[in-house]
Amino acid sequence: MKRHGAPADLAQPQQRDIIMKIGFIGLGAMGHPMARRLLDAGHHLVVYNRTAAKADDLVAMGAVLVETPAAVAWEVDIVFSMMFDDATTQETTFGKDGIAAGLSSKAIHVCCSTVSLAQARRLRDGHAERGQSYVSANVLGRPPAAEAGELFVMAAGSRNALDRLEPVLKCFGPHVFRIGDDPIQANLAKLSLNFMIYSTIEQMAEVFALNEKAGTDPRMIFEVMTGSFYNAPVHKNYGKLMVEHDYDYPGAPVTLGLKDVKMFMDAGGDYGVPLPYASVVRDRLLSAVSAGDADRDFVVLLERVRQESGLK
Amino acid sequence: MKRHGAPADLAQPQQRDIIMKIGFIGLGAMGHPMARRLLDAGHHLVVYNRTAAKADDLVAMGAVLVETPAAVAWEVDIVFSMMFDDATTQETTFGKDGIAAGLSSKAIHVCCSTVSLAQARRLRDGHAERGQSYVSANVLGRPPAAEAGELFVMAAGSRNALDRLEPVLKCFGPHVFRIGDDPIQANLAKLSLNFMIYSTIEQMAEVFALNEKAGTDPRMIFEVMTGSFYNAPVHKNYGKLMVEHDYDYPGAPVTLGLKDVKMFMDAGGDYGVPLPYASVVRDRLLSAVSAGDADRDFVVLLERVRQESGLK
Amino acid sequence: MKRHGAPADLAQPQQRDIIMKIGFIGLGAMGHPMARRLLDAGHHLVVYNRTAAKADDLVAMGAVLVETPAAVAWEVDIVFSMMFDDATTQETTFGKDGIAAGLSSKAIHVCCSTVSLAQARRLRDGHAERGQSYVSANVLGRPPAAEAGELFVMAAGSRNALDRLEPVLKCFGPHVFRIGDDPIQANLAKLSLNFMIYSTIEQMAEVFALNEKAGTDPRMIFEVMTGSFYNAPVHKNYGKLMVEHDYDYPGAPVTLGLKDVKMFMDAGGDYGVPLPYASVVRDRLLSAVSAGDADRDFVVLLERVRQESGLK
């Protein structure tokens, strides 16, 4: 496998020292830059993607493209998967020629997909039945952070597996949080952190609408928020889109928000935890769909709050 | 009036140059350090407090203590008031020997109290009827920030008045946000920013409880939050109290939270703005009162979320 | 005092036997027919109304009109008051020449006004301080029911007072419910029963909107509801207005709904009882105000539910 020259600043010694054979399945907006980070760190990379062309540049840099998830698993010590949803994750893992069909007893499947807890349990239990190692490692951050190796990684699984994985996971970002022993704990943490985005948007929307109704420019309120105690990225990034009414930013659509919130609420259902804030957000997003905004950025829920308030 | 020596680092030139006669009424946990900041900046200070002894140290540093709010107003160019609630604010301003009774046409009353919008309108309209200048300048921050001159100031009123006040307001903190021309806009901004505290607590409480139910230590979720996109002071300060179940921190009690949320909801009522998140928080705080936690720190609402989830 | 001939069907023996001197203050849409019922039952009636002309027909039938509430109280054994809100109730009772100024130690003030619990306490405590008898007797029903003597009466106060009042209260309707010893219990019951109207409207609105979105005529759903287990007057009366989009029926406006819901929520606040359904209704009604429907019948909240659902 021909190696391309990794940039000096990325090739930390401890990662150099332990060069591994790693697979990556799912080269989408997040998966592709994550896979590339592994390559940049000097690892041997085997990839699979339904649309093979998306792997072209990685292959040019030395990755090997194979024809099935099973073929990836067969070749490597660690196989990452980063799929879009429950169905594609299930198919890629346990379908015909799926990861499970090729995974050796020494290898680990690390699923990074944002899936429902029901699916997370299917992954955990399906691998356990086969005597295979499985870890859930969910990430926080958007594609540019994935490219820069600045994702936040939430991993859960057995201590041994996490110990082995830690240096590799650090290719994605310097912070690797060990959430617990049970892989689904990482999935739930991911759903929770995503919920905080939507919930903060609703929170700011109520504040913006009320102050706007009283004649105050929401941008001034945004200045106060982010200039005082509400200056986290979640406030700054989404608040800015909101006060600029920038609803068509190439971000995540209302439908994705609904999917996320539904998975979070279903988790509440599994554990008997009432989540009134999540219900409010769900209703806002449903209302946004009915208003024709299904494909706009989910910050557009501000418009529902504004309309209910008689603005515009 | 005998001057005490202001520390060099506090006596900024522009404040030195414009030494004013300033009054301060209401020397409580916030008012006292704010008054002292004015004294430290070299201003002539006239004070009034119902319990006169609270002014002793300020008087020792050169402040003049007088016997009524009217007497304060009579003496100064600017009179600040920082009272506990609507009733004390109304009495101090428009009661017998109140501020309005002494305020000259050249002076400005600057009310810093967190009051309802109904009270804020009474202040604005009552001064307007008397041809008096009035500004609302609400602050964000706790007593230590007041002592350190690190409050955030939200001021609203006429441009002329704000221009005159700006250097003085900067004694309280470097950030003076001009919210609008109408004083009540500052009051609403203050209620809004306070609401964000309670709302963020509810948001984190739902997340902590759900993850705890799934076996994850809330402290780990707190680490992920504050280590990633939820690292604002509101997350760090309140989240820490929550995961440590530190409900008896000498902070603000549930009853204060209820008062604040009620004022915010009443503002929504005034402007016809539905505020579902505020309603959820109100219900939590009411439940905390019924659970016997009225006097504990308002982060104790986590315990209501935990109980509804069957924890403990 | 000249007696007019009571219709035979109204003059029940037990009421005939105990002819009393009764006062009635507040001859509005509800008060007027209630006062007339007393007259029809053969009682001596003394009345007061701010707009005296509203008493003309009662005077023609034998009632005596006097010039102040105190003058009414002075004359009678029982004085009813039926005012519009807290302020008018307070003024009529404890203001200059108010009921309390004329009420003898043997007489009872029976307040029928729908007031807040705070006002209800002021009535109870104000009379208690003066050593006066006081009962709260709230009624359910609209003006036609008042005319027909078909109101439902919820009374609370001392057993002795209620025993004395019972035959008189039955002039308003055959059902007199004794809610408790403390007058405010009747006020709370009244607020509660009113809340059930608004809450049932929201409940039906969600059902109508969802089925309409699925292509089903809400009138068919209304038929099923009222033809099966949801056939109470609250379903039939308000459901019919809803499915016919009859928002300008000369009923009660959105603003009255808001007032009622606010009083109910404030009662929840007093007792530490979370009321999430009430909060939802409040938000709907606020939204109706913002949509310009403040003066339409409160069933118009269906339009808010429909708009949020993308209907029309």
Added chain:
Amino acid sequence: MKRHGAPADLAQPQQRDIIMKIGFIGLGAMGHPMARRLLDAGHHLVVYNRTAAKADDLVAMGAVLVETPAAVAWEVDIVFSMMFDDATTQETTFGKDGIAAGLSSKAIHVCCSTVSLAQARRLRDGHAERGQSYVSANVLGRPPAAEAGELFVMAAGSRNALDRLEPVLKCFGPHVFRIGDDPIQANLAKLSLNFMIYSTIEQMAEVFALNEKAGTDPRMIFEVMTGSFYNAPVHKNYGKLMVEHDYDYPGAPVTLGLKDVKMFMDAGGDYGVPLPYASVVRDRLLSAVSAGDADRDFVVLLERVRQESGLK
């Protein structure tokens, strides 16, 4: 097929005249008495049940028991199915030897099961693909009403099919409501009417708890409700269980309530209709599960309202 003598009062002429061959699949608490009503009306009945013994008495009265759903469908003009949930409905209909495998082009499958809209669509579309007639006919009422022929029937499907079915459906109850042309409209109506049960319980629970907190016996409030405008069966039946704290009535458990509310909310999700009242009920029922009450009657949610209010 031997006929047993139908009681005179049940054998209405028009049903006598049109004796049909009818199948019934699913002889549970509801299905069994419904099947028997068909037999009583003189129809030829073919039945299937997973546990065959449940058909013993029907067979003794003349019904024919066969070994698969397909065998039922093969024999009859109309085949009813009344299964417990989505999965059993799907299996019974489209599984191996399911209804669809035996249904002739002249016969109609009438599904009475309470299923999700997703399942309702699978039924409709699955039959349509096979060119088979399909109607959804959902019923309201408990087993005793099924025995007495007093169910309320909500049917949806093609006009022709409904015309043919109407006399047969009247065996279940005198009221057959035609909800629409699309079978899923009946399913949605059923989910909606069920939601009104849960929602009315929450509504009454808030009222009972608040009045109890104020010292009023909830039984008195129940008397006022059911003695005035809230006297529908939904108020009387569930309200009585609530005020008597009769949570172990052999009714429907919390888990069933959760299933129903989830299906209703999912329907809202399908159509973009916010359903805040449903969310509140869901949270209450989840809380009941966490309190260990999963298997008690769903009116036990009153205890959650009481606990949040600090009662007991």
